[in-house]
């Protein structure tokens with residue numbers, strides 16, 4: 001059991017993260033929470049921090065947040081183990097000492113006490129009544145959003161905020177177990193078996209009561225071939241749920257990570273030339289209060305939702321939306337400090353050939369409006385990434401002029417549209433896109449499909 005005694009102000013947590021997002025979580029907890037003893041696992045990041053719980057709950061790159069109960073090596077079970085052997089391994093590996101569980105619950109209670117706010121709970125009751133009468137009212141949604149932002153810890157908000165049942169001196173603590181078992185272990189163990197053995201042992205050992213419907217705490221168990229992890233969820237909704245977004249577009253954690261890669265600074269003007277409902281702009285604007293954001297999109301429906309989202313997040317003074325094509329942006333050359341863009345692909349937005357065919361022109365426009373030194377961050381499918389690589393290879397400044405000339409023969413003539421006549425120290429004009437220097441590529445999961453985030457820096461005009 002790790003370092004979660006109630007005396008210690010340093011608390012050990014873990015977060016779940018989408019595949020490919022783990023490094024963003026590591027960087028974020030290091031920077032925002034001064035986290036220590038960080039351990040990165042596949043899909044999880046463990047860390048210790050003494051930061052206030054509200055700051056821990058404000059992490060943007062993680063999916064879910066847990067108080068760490070236990071981290072151990074994987075269960076050693078053969079596929080032919082009999083039930084008695086399974087129960088014995090589960091108990092010896094997962095259970096540990098009584099004090100470890102009681103200590104964890106005291107820490108959980110302490111954290112709960114820090115944020116529990118009865119006023120908010122009663123405001124919630126008031127609001128629910130109001131909502132029934134005025135369904136769809138925007139002001140009420142905004143008020144509701146404020147309430148959601150004060151997220152609670154576990155299932156059963158009212159019980160958490162009043163918490164008489166959780167009192168160790170009266171009613172026994174109630175719990176339920178939620179188990180996720182993967183890899184080869186899932187062939188020799190059922191989640192039902194784990195819940196039964198662990199639940200029975202905790203009831204016997206600690207006098208806690210199983211309550212599947214509305215427990216005080218939930219104990220989450222991850223059993224994998226490379227580790228086992230036990231924790232208590234610290235928020236009712238996933239951290240990835242954003243209380244300030246009305247209509248969701250791109251996964252908010254990914255949108256945040258893209259903005260992070262752009263290294264936005266105070267005073268920057270940041271452009272999303274295919275902004276959809278504005279998720280990237282909103283994620284970026286939430287974290288960068290002294291920067292300005294511009295979103296373009298061709299689609300009226302998307303722009304309408306984006307403007308609703310911007311108003312809902314109260315960011316109308318810093319996010320501006322324009323109906324325009326990313327093929328021909330109504331912007332001066334070198335007028336923005338960063339471009340961040342989630343290009344259309346996948347089932348919802350993609351066409352088989354559309355984006356690939358239009359990519360050279362869109363890239364040329366992005367390059368044109370970006371200032372020298374600015375970042376370009378693009379989210380593409382693996383297929384579009386391949387096309388991007390091919391396009392940029394043709395314009396690699398490392399190639400000789402002869403190579404450039406022969407390489408550019410296959411490029412669509414629309415490439416040069418909208419670009420400024422190049423200037424610079426060389427006598428040979430640089431072809432469009434030659435200024436984009438590759439910095440990094442990260443592969444991320446976007447639900448059913450994967451995406452690749454590419455970062456480029458514009459090196460010259």
Ligand SMILES: C[S@@+](CC[C@H](N)C(=O)[O-])C[C@H]1O[C@@H](n2cnc3c(N)ncnc32)[C@H](O)[C@@H]1O
Nearest residue numbers: 249250274275276277279297298299325326342
């Ligand atoms: C993948 S979606 C962006 C989703 C966005 N990141 C969000 O969170 O809502 C791509 C967007 O590009 C827009 N689009 C497609 N072609 C465009 C073009 N030539 N110019 C501007 N927008 C375009 C679509 O209308 C769509 O909203």
